[in-house]
Amino acid sequence: MPYIVDFENVSTVGLESSPVAEALAGLRANEGRYYRNKYGHVFTVSPAxxxxxxxxxxxxxxxEERDIVISSxxxxxxxxxxxxxxxxxxxxxxxxxVNVMYGIEADGKRAVGFKLSDGMEIPEELASRFKFARQKSKLAGVIRGSYFVIKGEY
Structure with missing residues (x-):
């Protein structure tokens, strides 16, 4: 069942099994706030x-792009x-x-972004490949992020 992400009353609904559930909920809420404020889009998630x-x-x-398999x-x-x-x-x-941004136009922006919740270790499958920049968020604490540009067609 879809869940509308509430960035005013952050909830761990759907994320309870994560060892960093509170921080992950903050990260999810941070994304929800971004899309609501920038685009007027209601950020809704579903169980995987x-x-x-x-x-x-x-x-x-x-x-296919980087031979990365997420173990989590x-x-x-x-x-x-x-x-x-x-x-x-x-x-x-x-x-x-992990987010995939894919421009609908043929020459649109295409990238994969990674964000790490506050308190988690860098996953082994990403540690040697990427450097992570830090940003502070009222909702998520310290978010570490990185990305790469998608070269293929999907």
């Missing part, structure tokens, strides 16, 4: 098992179009959030 096509698309892009279990996912971008998010039990 209810939207396997989103998880599979993100996993395929990671594997996906908890929630979402996909939506906003302002000429096709977005997909997967939130993992470890506290990792």
């Amino acid at each position: 098992g209810e939207v396997p096509e989103v998880v599979e698309r993100v996993s395929r892009i990671l594997k 279990r996906p908890l929630e996912a979402t996909a939506f179009d906003v302002d000429g971008l096709r977005m997909a998010y997967v939130f993992y039990e470890s506290g990792l959030s």
Whole structure:
């Protein structure tokens, strides 16, 4: 069942099994606030098992672009179009959030972003490949993030 992310009353609903559930909920709320404020979009997530096509698309892009396989279990996912971008998010039990931004136009921006919840270790599959920048968030504490540009067609 879809869950509308509330960034005013942050909840761990759907994320309870994560060892960093509070921080991951803050990270998810931070994304919800961003899309509401910038685009007027209501950020809604579903249990990963209810939207396997989103998880599979993100996993395929990671594997084909950089030979990355995320070892953590996906908890929630979402996909939506906003302002000429096709977005997909997967939130993992470890506290990792992966998003795929894919411009709908042929020459549009295309990238994969990684965000680490406050308190989690950098996953082994990402540690040697990326450097993570830090940003502070009222909702999520310290978020560490990195990205890469998608070169293929998906």
